[in-house]
Amino acid sequence: MSNDFTPDEMMTIAASRALKNDDVCFVGIGAPSAACNVARLTHAPEITLIYESGTIGTAPSVLPLSIGDGELCETAVSTVAVPEMFRYWLQGGRVTIGFLGAAQLDRFGNINTTVIGDYDRPKIRLPGGGGAPEIASSSGEIYITMKQTLRGMVEKIDFVTSFGHGTGGDDRQKLGMTTLGPTLLITDLAVWRPDPVTKEFTVVSMHPGVTKENVQATCGWTVKFADDVEVTPAPSVLELKTLRDLKARTKAAHAAPSTSGANA
Amino acid sequence: MSNDFTPDEMMTIAASRALKNDDVCFVGIGAPSAACNVARLTHAPEITLIYESGTIGTAPSVLPLSIGDGELCETAVSTVAVPEMFRYWLQGGRVTIGFLGAAQLDRFGNINTTVIGDYDRPKIRLPGGGGAPEIASSSGEIYITMKQTLRGMVEKIDFVTSFGHGTGGDDRQKLGMTTLGPTLLITDLAVWRPDPVTKEFTVVSMHPGVTKENVQATCGWTVKFADDVEVTPAPSVLELKTLRDLKARTKAAHAAPSTSGANA
């Protein structure tokens, strides 16, 4: 155990713990590829990581800056074309965990990464959904990870980029989906799971030192807490070392100064 | 010029002459891969030959026994999976010439390779269409080659495996096809082209020594002859040597006796 860690590190490590050795994890744009790789480097060495660039079974030594970095391909079992990736591998139902981030999230796990404001006259034009709409519907289940802020965790998202549980209950089944949807939300403060019936995200565990007031103060909806909220185990020395080594290797690899004389 | 050739050799060589250097030729099962390769080895060295096994731009030194022989792949520019072959390469409209054979053929270039007799109670169950139904509709134009017999060239085929010109006229356009369909029939006796309006196959050239009576005697419908029926130029020495060398190499390669102790 270590007491010297940041909320961000706790979030990544808590997310990594949810991944299993036999998971096939689709790491979409914006998703915590750090969590997936910490899992791979600690308790889940056989986990299959798939990036939407077509790389299947990657094992990068540094975190990719983009989802198509060369090392993903060099360490992959196989690299396929992107249409095949979306048809055979995602739509084909082979992904057990889709890992998504969010610019805006609501209590039912619906995600917005498209626009802040009105779609036709956006206040902020975000990058868009990328792979997320179909990751959300085709993966066996969805893990979401994001830092808590009042702007990010909102009562009503401006645009439903990726469908979570809709308005809760059996909304997914009504749309013909047979996958579980969001089953886990990991923030920098807490671990949340959907209520079995209403599907509203409920805090089941808070990270060491975090209070219910902290969680509510950074969440735009009225937070539901489980009857017995546990304390998330602090990062182990190995987990923390693995994450920090990975980040250090990544920083060194990406910070090499350009001497090309012109960028872009 | 040579006078020492068989009708079969004349047929293959006449077919080879119809192929051009910039053609992309889809060589289906049962088709005269001999004609395609004689063209490649004589006047059309740059012709692209595609076999439905996925081999694009092959240049075999012997004729394949099957459409998936190893040499097709070894000499190909690229070998792709069969679904891609039918989607990107054939359906994608990249094939200029589809080359088909036939068990039964009618005067409008409709082909049967499915059954003799009734479909549900066939007298002879033939292999079936394979790639032919879509080769017939997706290739820029179709060349057909077959030996003339009363059983093969019939008034009415028992089953329309591959659509030619239907009942003639603009039947293809009525079905939404934008490709030309059969534009050439080469038999062991003659060269036929469809009438521009009725689309009925019409003899435009007879091979050396062949008479109109010979053609009619081996064709089950009343043959139309062009006003000026030409004489097909006899095989050149080079054409004949190329074909015979190819066949000799093929025979030697395929006749190697098995010493495996058990076949199949």
Added chain:
Amino acid sequence: MAKFLSIRDAVADNLKHGDSVAFEGFTHLIPHAAAHEVIRQGFKDLTVMRMTPDIIYDQLIGMGMVKKMIFSFAGNPGVGLLRRVRDAVENQWPHALEVEEHSHAAMANAYEAGAAGLPCAVFRGYLGAELAKVNANIKSIIGPFTGEQLAAVPALRPDVTFIHAQKADRKGNVLIEGILGVQKEAVLAAKRAVITVEEVVDDLDTHTNACILPHWTIAAICVVPGGAHPSYASGYYDRDNVNYIEWDAIAADREKFLAWMDEHVLKATPEIFAERVRHLRASA
């Protein structure tokens, strides 16, 4: 997760009476050894599918194991007709055979749709072709943008797919090289895939974009050297063309066929395949 098993155990563990099953291979890498093991274990009422059923389907059908065949070209490649298939279709011997017949384009698209988890394949096909009149599984849809009518066929989703491949690594990742056929699609479309391979190696040692099936897409891997004979395995041994020609005479006669099957399949073992290809390895 792929288990390394004997072909006997892999067949027994994964196939049941009445299953739908694909033995795929497009001239190259045809899984003869797997088919022979299935015949030895005496399964009944199988629905078999393949684009190009050839000798092994002649054998399965002639031995009375098949209720229905889904196919697009049933021939002895380079030789002619399949005489056991003909006898079943024309004379119901040893019993009637239901056929669902497609074009190659339809079958290839249907496996692709199966691999892609779709209920059906959509393509431009069967225009003017009479198969659409005799096969109720050929339907059409109207494209919602241009109004063009396109063909639709159900996705193929076999219970079990058998294929033969060149090699596996020790984790069970399998490499296919050369003429690929529809094998990757047939494996990904299946509920369970059983793959025979020439050998197991430490490192697949191939191209980054080569056709590789990850170990977690495979139920069982069986090392059966020569398991594709008399078809071929690129890099290992050549096609044994003479065997295809000889099959025509064997299959032409019911008694001769049964005697051949008894001697070369029922009383044989998977180990004979290694011996069969010994003389073909030098030239490959």
Added chain:
Amino acid sequence: MAKFLSIRDAVADNLKHGDSVAFEGFTHLIPHAAAHEVIRQGFKDLTVMRMTPDIIYDQLIGMGMVKKMIFSFAGNPGVGLLRRVRDAVENQWPHALEVEEHSHAAMANAYEAGAAGLPCAVFRGYLGAELAKVNANIKSIIGPFTGEQLAAVPALRPDVTFIHAQKADRKGNVLIEGILGVQKEAVLAAKRAVITVEEVVDDLDTHTNACILPHWTIAAICVVPGGAHPSYASGYYDRDNVNYIEWDAIAADREKFLAWMDEHVLKATPEIFAERVRHLRASA
């Protein structure tokens, strides 16, 4: 049939004002040199498409050459937002930009359908996703066998596709290795394809199932070493990550952007790309 041309001539011969055009590349092999040549030649009213528009689309849009963008993820990979795209969408600078927005699955399927000569792509997608409400080109069809509702989008058929690839042989066959993206599909879907390559070689010297575009599918091939910089060309040079980070600051300010474009694009030549990657070659 592929012609070997300078990138100047290839752009001039193949692109027209008002064309629809794809510059594809999925992080790997992004055709920067081709895009810069298009910018220098000053085309107008282009409809540009790409799954992952990044810096070059920021540049094309910021320079006012684009009427409409079809896309699924518009970000600076690993860095953040595209500031010129945002300025066009949020503030109509330098003019309004029409957007047609899809998911990656839709775009990938739409290129695939374009390559396959189909009018539309059919897939399982957009379930519950709000894009289907704001994009009239997202429709649905009912599968005729199971009754499942599937998504349909129009096939993508650009007038011109630009890609960058590793190498061509002397006949003009082009090899792409590593992360393949949708480049093969984008080329086969296009009316005309222009490909920049690192080099021309006697023999592509690769795997039999590698991704190769035959010469007769390509309009023009241009040798532009370094033409993918600051993205990378596997086997030739690494990704220049710092450039992506620096772009964020350049694109944040209209004047700074215009000055940069003037110096590094308008007054530059395709030959500068070879120099740009010189320091990156050693580590690749």
